[in-house]
Amino acid sequence: MKRIFGQNHIGYQESVLGDRVFLGINPKTNEPFETAFIQATKEEVDTALEKAKQAFEVYRLIPVEKRVAFLKAISEKAKANKEALIHWFCTESALPEDRAETELNRSCYQFEYYADAVATGYALEIKHDSANPDRKPAPKPSLMKMNVPVGPVVVFGASNFPFAYSVLGGDVASALAAGCPVLVKAHAMHPHTSSLSAQLILETAREHGMPDGIFSHLLAEDFTVGQQLVQDLRTKAVGFTGSIGGGMALQNLINERSEPISLYAEMGSSNPIVVTKTALANRTNEIAKQISASVLLNAGQFCTSPGLLFVEESAELNHLKAAISRYFSESELQCMLHPGISKRYFERAKEHETCVEVIYKGRSEGNFIQPTLSETGGEAFLSNPKIQEEVFGSYLTIIRCKDASELQSCLRSLQGQLTMSVYAEEQEDLQDLLAVMTMKAGRIIFNGVPTGVEVSFAQQHGGPFPSSLNSYFTSVGWDAIKRFQRPVTFQNFPGAFENKHLKFNENAHFLHFLNGKYV
Amino acid sequence: MKRIFGQNHIGYQESVLGDRVFLGINPKTNEPFETAFIQATKEEVDTALEKAKQAFEVYRLIPVEKRVAFLKAISEKAKANKEALIHWFCTESALPEDRAETELNRSCYQFEYYADAVATGYALEIKHDSANPDRKPAPKPSLMKMNVPVGPVVVFGASNFPFAYSVLGGDVASALAAGCPVLVKAHAMHPHTSSLSAQLILETAREHGMPDGIFSHLLAEDFTVGQQLVQDLRTKAVGFTGSIGGGMALQNLINERSEPISLYAEMGSSNPIVVTKTALANRTNEIAKQISASVLLNAGQFCTSPGLLFVEESAELNHLKAAISRYFSESELQCMLHPGISKRYFERAKEHETCVEVIYKGRSEGNFIQPTLSETGGEAFLSNPKIQEEVFGSYLTIIRCKDASELQSCLRSLQGQLTMSVYAEEQEDLQDLLAVMTMKAGRIIFNGVPTGVEVSFAQQHGGPFPSSLNSYFTSVGWDAIKRFQRPVTFQNFPGAFENKHLKFNENAHFLHFLNGKYV
16 A cells, blocks of 8 residues: 655655645545645756656667556556555545446556557557669658657646546556656646555556656646646646646647647537437437436536537427436436536536526535536527537536528537537438538547547547647547657668668558558 | 739639739849739638638538549649749749759649549548447447548748749648648749749639639738738638748747647758768768758758758868868859848858858859858857757858767757758667657658658658647648548448448558457
């Protein structure tokens, strides 16, 4: 069992220099926990950055097999400390134990998964052009392109995934896999989980002879530590998961740097679902059940929780509303992650309800909530852009459109989204719907809900602004590594040099361009 | 023959609403040309943006074969108008006819080349995960990921490539290939070439039934048109080639937008060359000749022209200096692109020469120059960051390092570069040199000069800041298309939908993930 006494981890150094402290809070009781967490000082942050810079020089050059072994060992270490991790996860977030277990499995899988992306050579993305010394007027050079890591990465964990988007999360795993040291700004809503996770990574790093500074964990309740981290020129990329306000504030700080860097911010999304008239008529209750379950899942505290449901006027609409209302009213109260989150939920719901009509108003007690169902017409939706703003937590709004044309207009008025879903029958012509959906979302789901982001090769988790700040990239799937790498081309290097890299990749896929075709 | 009367092209509409005019200048004589070019008004720019937005809705959905045919036809059209194009290219830029011909061939090739990237399916970058309905606890969905165009793209052409980085250039070709409409801010140093090129694209677009607004050409001498273009929310990406000052000014304007977008700016680079002691001893004259030819090429007006030459102290260094001085002094005077460019060249050379020692001072007459060779010691280089700032045009500075350690320090002190070269023998251990070069450059060349950017699959043209603003992307090679596309994943879509896209790609490469391996 590790010791959690509110310390920062400046590389391998435990450090408690500051005099500003904060406490974790039990969301079920609103009672604070005992341990005082000590906010990192300017000097501690500076030391962590300098160590990361130095560690990068070593880490990027160690043999890839060692990087792979290190990543896999983090997964093993987390599994071996499962009990303590799950204890703090549930205590700090009020999320249920089955969720904690699923999320920890996902986190461990992600470390192994990104290790595989490195081991197979996928992460290098090697592309090769053969030389043609006889080409006229000038010989064609050989070109070999591959990815290199960008340098120290700063990660801001998310409140709603204390494992999978925090210290043991995908941003950390993919940045380490890319060959970059990581500095985590701990999320103040789960400092124990965060601190314990950090110690597991550091212990693994030590055991694998990784350089001091490959990982640091910095505590802060206010914005100053984050500001210093993203504005320091030693930081070369930033991963963030949180609100639109938080992401944009970080981007504004980054805009003041003399050297621009990429911020990969995953922000808000209402994950609209469209149900066609035919699908609604054929499967009213099945659809109501699926969507309700998705809204209800862990009190809707997911970036992919559905918030908007678009339907055309029809006889079955009343059945749909009644069915969803029933599922919502029969559901148990669920505790939100933190008093700050539930406070914001109630505020946003109240704002939202000045623009819509409430069908079923969820009950609440302290930080415990039941979902609310509301509705509005397509015309009202079009005239008031506030209606589409996310209410983080279980909250669903039905938008009644009078016909396909109004539905199309409503969808066109949407901001960028992480996901959009369409419930339809296979024989229906979805061309018009898909034309607008591909412009608005990063992932489009057929007959399914947006929650449940498969950690898989062809996944895209990241959509047009404001759902993400950089929709060209994904935070889930092997391609997430590309956020922390840039390509370098080697021209006319000797065969021995090229072969060393191509050989590494011999059992894996790489693209070789030969005689005008890539093979 | 097209008519050039100083008009803007707002989609298919010729437009001359403004009252601000500017003239082209013959750099050989400093005489202005006759035609008054009329700066686009705020209303004209607004109309062009609205047309682009509307055109995008059509263009992104037309069958891919039509897009491919359109791109190829632009190449044909340019070839058919070769004489007029080359006439204006040479007249406005003072570049020689053989260069004009080479550059036009490259431009035409690029349109065909990006058409192939679309035709083969490469541009879609399809990735596929098969479903597994039997997986426990939850079925695995099918996922198909592919790229979609982002929307209207604004392109700022470069002064030094009136074809290949201007209206008929790689940014325009790759954006059109991606499925995006393009708005070009014409470069005021070659308005005739730019205007003629625009008319050829528009004529081809009409012949291929492309929507009005797929292409616009806007004239401006000052910054206002560019500012309006990049700050308008209908613009979804920007391509720029020019100075660091110009690129950063654009980035600052973009930072004021409520919706962030990517600026792909290729800015300055000194393209350092390192010659090892062994290589210098073995091949003094050959190396001097190659490097001199590269510096001399078209008065050094390339983003990849070499400006810094690093060598360790050795007996052969004096021979190298003498040989380069001889090549420089024997070279003919070459006219620079524009009086503005030569003025800046003389200013920068003067500034630079307050920090270095001149070995051979090139002659000059009006806008005609001969290269200058200067030198400095490693210690001086390390203590004065101004020495590494680019002098745009033929200008080479030798940095004498007292040993390998000082050389390493000098290389570590470099800003980001588009390229770095190393002249060495195959048996030499280059590990330390390559370790620093991969962190500093986008392309690394073995025994060769940086000029001559192969338009090829595995090319990387774009390096760490400030050589580029976004080093994750390239402006040359098929991957340049990715600057104007973002990925979308389709989850659980019916086989018929998936097959339509996979079939399109059947003869091409795509990645299919099956049973834990990608194949």
